[in-house]
Amino acid sequence: MGIFDGVKVIDFTHAYAGPFATLNLADFGADVIKIERRDTGDVSRGWGPFKNDYSGYYSSFNRGKRSITLDFRSEEGQKVIFDLVKDADIVCSNFKAGTLDKYGIGYDKMKEIKPDIIYAAISGFGETGVLSSFAAYDNVVQAISGLMDVTGFQSGDPTKIGPAIGDSFTGLLLFMGIATAYYHKLKTGKGQKIDVTMLGSLLMMLDNPIMASSVKEEKVTRIGNMNPHYSPCDIFKVKDGYVTIAVKNQKMWDSFCSIVSDNEILSDKRFETNEERLKNSMVLKEIIDNLLQDKTKEEIEEKLTGAGIPCAPVMNIKEAFDNEQLIERDMIVELADPGTGSIKVVGNPIKLSRDLPVISKPSPLLGHHTDEILKEIGYEKGKISELKEQNII
Amino acid sequence: MGIFDGVKVIDFTHAYAGPFATLNLADFGADVIKIERRDTGDVSRGWGPFKNDYSGYYSSFNRGKRSITLDFRSEEGQKVIFDLVKDADIVCSNFKAGTLDKYGIGYDKMKEIKPDIIYAAISGFGETGVLSSFAAYDNVVQAISGLMDVTGFQSGDPTKIGPAIGDSFTGLLLFMGIATAYYHKLKTGKGQKIDVTMLGSLLMMLDNPIMASSVKEEKVTRIGNMNPHYSPCDIFKVKDGYVTIAVKNQKMWDSFCSIVSDNEILSDKRFETNEERLKNSMVLKEIIDNLLQDKTKEEIEEKLTGAGIPCAPVMNIKEAFDNEQLIERDMIVELADPGTGSIKVVGNPIKLSRDLPVISKPSPLLGHHTDEILKEIGYEKGKISELKEQNII
Numbered sequence: 001m002g003i004f005d006g007v008k009v010i011d012f013t014h015a016y017a018g019p020f021a022t023l024n025l026a027d028f029g030a031d032v033i034k035i036e037r038r039d040t041g042d043v044s045r046g047w048g049p050f051k052n053d054y055s056g057y058y059s060s061f062n063r064g065k066r067s068i069t070l071d072f073r074s075e076e077g078q079k080v081i082f083d084l085v086k087d088a089d090i091v092c093s094n095f096k097a098g099t100l101d102k103y104g105i106g107y108d109k110m111k112e113i114k115p116d117i118i119y120a121a122i123s124g125f126g127e128t129g130v131l132s133s134f135a136a137y138d139n140v141v142q143a144i145s146g147l148m149d150v151t152g153f154q155s156g157d158p159t160k161i162g163p164a165i166g167d168s169f170t171g172l173l174l175f176m177g178i179a180t181a182y183y184h185k186l187k188t189g190k191g192q193k194i195d196v197t198m199l200g201s202l203l204m205m206l207d208n209p210i211m212a213s214s215v216k217e218e219k220v221t222r223i224g225n226m227n228p229h230y231s232p233c234d235i236f237k238v239k240d241g242y243v244t245i246a247v248k249n250q251k252m253w254d255s256f257c258s259i260v261s262d263n264e265i266l267s268d269k270r271f272e273t274n275e276e277r278l279k280n281s282m283v284l285k286e287i288i289d290n291l292l293q294d295k296t297k298e299e300i301e302e303k304l305t306g307a308g309i310p311c312a313p314v315m316n317i318k319e320a321f322d323n324e325q326l327i328e329r330d331m332i333v334e335l336a337d338p339g340t341g342s343i344k345v346v347g348n349p350i351k352l353s354r355d356l357p358v359i360s361k362p363s364p365l366l367g368h369h370t371d372e373i374l375k376e377i378g379y380e381k382g383k384i385s386e387l388k389e390q391n392i393i
Numbered sequence: 394m395g396i397f398d399g400v401k402v403i404d405f406t407h408a409y410a411g412p413f414a415t416l417n418l419a420d421f422g423a424d425v426i427k428i429e430r431r432d433t434g435d436v437s438r439g440w441g442p443f444k445n446d447y448s449g450y451y452s453s454f455n456r457g458k459r460s461i462t463l464d465f466r467s468e469e470g471q472k473v474i475f476d477l478v479k480d481a482d483i484v485c486s487n488f489k490a491g492t493l494d495k496y497g498i499g500y501d502k503m504k505e506i507k508p509d510i511i512y513a514a515i516s517g518f519g520e521t522g523v524l525s526s527f528a529a530y531d532n533v534v535q536a537i538s539g540l541m542d543v544t545g546f547q548s549g550d551p552t553k554i555g556p557a558i559g560d561s562f563t564g565l566l567l568f569m570g571i572a573t574a575y576y577h578k579l580k581t582g583k584g585q586k587i588d589v590t591m592l593g594s595l596l597m598m599l600d601n602p603i604m605a606s607s608v609k610e611e612k613v614t615r616i617g618n619m620n621p622h623y624s625p626c627d628i629f630k631v632k633d634g635y636v637t638i639a640v641k642n643q644k645m646w647d648s649f650c651s652i653v654s655d656n657e658i659l660s661d662k663r664f665e666t667n668e669e670r671l672k673n674s675m676v677l678k679e680i681i682d683n684l685l686q687d688k689t690k691e692e693i694e695e696k697l698t699g700a701g702i703p704c705a706p707v708m709n710i711k712e713a714f715d716n717e718q719l720i721e722r723d724m725i726v727e728l729a730d731p732g733t734g735s736i737k738v739v740g741n742p743i744k745l746s747r748d749l750p751v752i753s754k755p756s757p758l759l760g761h762h763t764d765e766i767l768k769e770i771g772y773e774k775g776k777i778s779e780l781k782e783q784n785i786i
């Protein structure tokens with residue numbers, strides 16, 4: 001039993017941000033009915049990497065959902081949409097603002113059909129404002145939000161976050177909006193529209209640099225792997241890779257020195273206080289790199305964490321897989337997928353003591369549940385065949 | 394009126410991740426009562442940048458909350474906590490797993506006092522598993538989750554995301570857990586415990602690289618500002634800064650060439666197909682850097698977006714402030730703060746058509762609401778004075 005058991009979601013989303021939101025609804029038990037284009041389906045079905053000629057990308061973002069193929073641009077297809085919505089609680093989309101309105105199936109129409117519907121939309125810039133008509137992409141929002149400018153090294157270029165965080169962060173915020181609005185619906189009987197943007201979401205992640213920029217005179221920009229408040233805090237190249245170390249106060253600094261340097265840096269005037277260390281952090285980094293170059297990640301981690309200093313090896317993705325803690329907490333889940341054969345996906349990190357999120361069903365083949373879904377809303381065999389002949393479903 | 398109007402939250406959180414979760418509850422109308430240590434308060438009150446000798450850091454993460462000072466390590470202080478919890482709906486904390494249990498005010502005790510309480514906890518690694526007893530920090534979880542290894546340039550070091558995303562992402566997930574569990578409570582009358590971790594949250598953001606690593610033979614690691622699926626997609630140095638450009642298909646490639654190069658790269662065999670371009674993306678980047686070096690961000694953006702090619706200038710934080718779209722959508726809010734004087738904070742990006750999040754109240758001075766809050770739960774003047782004399786509040 002999931003918390004959203006019995007909640008029906010009509011899901012027009014595609015690619016990353018939207019499917020990432022509805023994946024959370026599915027993890028918590030909602031029945032997510034994915035509306036896919038006939039022939040091609042969700043555009044991400046064409047995105048690699050592939051396994052057995054099937055998109056791993058699609059498989060990982062659509063676990064636990066059902067798929068119906070449907071041409072919602074046709075009038076007949078729209079009738080089917082309306083029949084589905086009559087019986088649904090939530091509609092999700094992540095088209096450019098206004099796209100579903102253009103086809104006559106936007107919020108206003110959905111509300112006519114189902115007055116208490118919750119209509120949840122992700123777009124790049126929102127349904128209002130000067131940029132509302134533009135499409136957005138992860139690279140664009142990472143650039144104009146300021147996020148790239150505060151990531152990377154001072155001497156180097158602005159740097160994109162590896163994964164498409166403009167999508168994942170926004171997807172989560174849509175799920176937050178849905179959970180909040182759904183609570184409100186249970187309390188008041190009223191539905192509403194949720195309008196979440198990629199640009200606004202990334203800005204939320206930048207609350208700290210934005211505050212700093214509002215408070216300080218100096219320009220706020222990237223400072224590599226360092227920390228603006230204390231030093232040393234950085235990654236250091238060691239014998240077999242990199243370690244991250246954060247020396248957060250004077251007591252930690254004393255321990256750190258006694259562990260790594262026979263105290264020679266402890267007596268160096270340039271590093272006497274946190275303020276001095278921040279000022280001379282580049283020189284200090286070089287010295288520490290030298291001190292640690294012959295040691296292994298494991299040695300350093302053991303000694304420093306033993307002394308209460310935050311320290312860890314920098315791991316690659318394969319190593320993260322093997323982290324015992326993540327395995328114990330069901331954060332890596334292997335699914336028997338009808339397309340890729342088998343695939344490892346990330347578990348849901350929201351661990352509730354009742355009704356844990358359940359990740360057991362794989363992603364659907366294109367249109368796999370078309371007949372089943374239509375029968376559930378009372379369509380008879382003949383009607384379904386007819387729609388197929390007309391290329392509506 | 395906010396959606397969580399009338400919902401009372403007893404908030405033990407401090408620093409970033411926890412306060413970021415409860416800030417969202419406050420934005421949506423909840424009464425967030427922040428329990429702060431006597432004398433020092435939330436540790437972040439000591440963190441810069443400062444304005445008028447007051448922490449901008451604290452101000453930005455604690456808007457809209459009320460503050461009560463209270464020594465919850467003392468028996469008398471715990472009695473006050475229990476009186477507060479009797480009247481509350483949600484308890485939040487982000488101590489190391491087990492800390493509140495150690496003081497006898499963990500979930501089990503809270504449940505005795507208020508059987509349907511929702512108890513929401515953030516920790517580094519969780520309440521279970523081999524690492525549960527360790528504290529975590531943003532730099533540590535960015536390192537061991539694999540996130541740093543997939544961010545930055547191939548020829549350079551692993552790179553930390555500028556803002557402390559291990560905190561913000563986890564804070565959002567806790568809010569998601571709370572909204573979900575609170576919906577469940579309204580439906581069933583039952584409370585529960587929520588256990589969200591920094592490590593698990595960052596892993597969720599890495600779903601795409603983890604899937605890729607499960608599907609592909611090759612090692613998944615950082616590729617700078619490029620995209621693994623199409624090329625050119627990168628940032629380019631131009632006359633007055635940088636622009637990001639994503640050429641996502643062959644049609645866009647044709648337009649791109651005709652706009653920037655008099656078609657000389659269009660006929661170059663090395664760039665004929667997306668596959669070839671991906672293979673030769675380093676050379677291609679150099680050529681494009683050269684082609685664009687004398688042009689301005691504005692010129693390039695105008696021409697490329699006009700042709701439907703995703704393109705934008707890389708902006709710094711100050712420039713992001715001035716983005717008209719963000720201002721129109723209330724994403725930059727100026728608050729009259731009792732400490733800093735005035736401060737700009739990021740608005741809430743979850744725009745609901747009913748009950749928009751409201752950001753109007755600033756962060757509280759330390760203990761500003763102590764008397765008010767205690768009077769609300771029936772404490773009389775004499776009792777309050779007594780607690781003050783005993784240094785409990």
